[in-house]
Amino acid sequence: MAGQSVSSKIAKAGSPSRRDVIKLAGAGALLPATAASAQTADVPAVSASRSFPPGFLWGAATASYQIEGAWQEDGRGESIWDRFAHAPGKIRNGDTGDVADDHYHRYREDVQLMKALGARTYRFSTAWPRVFPQGTGNPNPKGLDFYNRLVDELLANGIEPFATLYHWDLPQALQDSVGGWESRDTAKAFADYAGYVAEKLSDRVRKFFTTNELSAFVELGHRDGIFAPFLSSAGAGVPKFTDEDLRAIASPLDFVGINVYTPVYVRAIGAPSGYEVVPPAKSHPRMASSWQLFGPEALYWAPRHLQKIWNVKEIYISENGCGAADEPAADGIVYDTDRIMFLRSYLASLQRATAEGVPVRGYFLWSLLDNFEWADGYGTRFGLVHVDYASQKRTPKLSAAYYSEVIRRNALP
Numbered sequence: 001m002a003g004q005s006v007s008s009k010i011a012k013a014g015s016p017s018r019r020d021v022i023k024l025a026g027a028g029a030l031l032p033a034t035a036a037s038a039q040t041a042d043v044p045a046v047s048a049s050r051s052f053p054p055g056f057l058w059g060a061a062t063a064s065y066q067i068e069g070a071w072q073e074d075g076r077g078e079s080i081w082d083r084f085a086h087a088p089g090k091i092r093n094g095d096t097g098d099v100a101d102d103h104y105h106r107y108r109e110d111v112q113l114m115k116a117l118g119a120r121t122y123r124f125s126t127a128w129p130r131v132f133p134q135g136t137g138n139p140n141p142k143g144l145d146f147y148n149r150l151v152d153e154l155l156a157n158g159i160e161p162f163a164t165l166y167h168w169d170l171p172q173a174l175q176d177s178v179g180g181w182e183s184r185d186t187a188k189a190f191a192d193y194a195g196y197v198a199e200k201l202s203d204r205v206r207k208f209f210t211t212n213e214l215s216a217f218v219e220l221g222h223r224d225g226i227f228a229p230f231l232s233s234a235g236a237g238v239p240k241f242t243d244e245d246l247r248a249i250a251s252p253l254d255f256v257g258i259n260v261y262t263p264v265y266v267r268a269i270g271a272p273s274g275y276e277v278v279p280p281a282k283s284h285p286r287m288a289s290s291w292q293l294f295g296p297e298a299l300y301w302a303p304r305h306l307q308k309i310w311n312v313k314e315i316y317i318s319e320n321g322c323g324a325a326d327e328p329a330a331d332g333i334v335y336d337t338d339r340i341m342f343l344r345s346y347l348a349s350l351q352r353a354t355a356e357g358v359p360v361r362g363y364f365l366w367s368l369l370d371n372f373e374w375a376d377g378y379g380t381r382f383g384l385v386h387v388d389y390a391s392q393k394r395t396p397k398l399s400a401a402y403y404s405e406v407i408r409r410n411a412l413p
């Protein structure tokens with residue numbers, strides 16, 4: 001099965017655009033979302049109104065470049081993020097993904113962390129330049145083998161794998177030879193790579209996402225120049241969509257994933273767009289990343305509108321989470337009370353959506369581990385599990401205990 005992961009996150013730079021349809025539509029109906037559902041005074045241990053549907057898939061998400069490291073190992077080719085991170089001044093503190101969480105060597109330990117959480121599923125991405133070092137041509141069997149080992153390890157531990165085929169680490173060779181995503185050749189190479197990975201893994205992986213947050217790598221990477229491949233005036237030579245392209249793009253998807261982090265507030269106006277963005281109050285609470293306004297209702301409205309507008313029958317929250325300035329306290333525990341507040345509030349909105357029949361089948365918390373947060377480097381931590389980058393020691397945070405309890409009850413505690 002194939003699906004697509006789209007974003008409902010605010011643009012990390014620049015102004016929001018039509019790509020933000022979900023969050024915009026969601027925000028437009030903000031007020032009704034605040035009407036709390038009725039609760040009786042005599043609340044049972046697990047109130048039915050706090051439960052998620054039976055079989056709900058709880059998990060965590062990561063992406064190859066952000067966690068794997070081993071950037072030159074076993075024949076892996078260079079990606080545009082390697083090139084970008086190695087260029088001076090592009091990433092905060094000069095951080096790179098060369099080592100990251102060293103997940104390439106520590107994946108067994110990381111699978112055990114998920115098992116300890118009680119996770120039923122895991123969304124990871126395959127690194128295209130591991131599998132096709134030059135983007136196209138001969139595959140690299142050792143690169144694919146890593147994903148074979150990972151998938152086997154997950155299944156042996158009762159965790160269902162969801163694979164994302166493209167989470168932004170384009171082979172640099174394709175950028176150099178044909179101009180990357182500005183060329184139709186890259187789309188063709190992607191189809192070959194996708195077909196190859198699906199052929200090799202689909203006996204064990206039943207769910208594939210094609211691309212992660214198309215808008216982010218197109219706009220932040222090709223318009224704003226703050227993500228790889230660091231272009232800011234692209235677009236002039238880009239091929240136009242043909243009718244045939246549009247027919248292919250319109251192929252039905254088996255499911256849709258949405259990454260939901262933050263709301264954008266809008267109001268209706270009598271202009272062709274139909275809406276305008278309302279600037280948030282200066283004092284509107286934010287999480288540690290400046291782009292992330294706190295707005296739990298987004299996790300109710302985004303899937304609800306996805307169902308209503310596109311009639312999607314199977315929805316996954318492919319990412320949701322928050323960055324924080326996590327540090328172990330003197331007793332060694334990471335008291336990430338802000339993340340727990342965030343999860344408690346956002347998951348309550350998601351619970352409302354599922355209780356009203358919105359077909360959300362699973363939730364992938366971003367992220368399992370602290371990791372390389374793109375242009376922010378390692379400065380912002382999104383993990384349920386703290387990573388000491390010097391020693392690679394993993395320490396589950398307080399939020400891991402909270403999330404584990406949500407999973408155990410299949411309900412909000």
Ligand code: GCO
Pocket residue numbers: 009063066212213216259319366372373374382
């Ligand atoms: C994205 C990516 C993730 C991020 C996460 C936090 O949405 O940018 O999918 O790789 O790390 O969303 O910003």
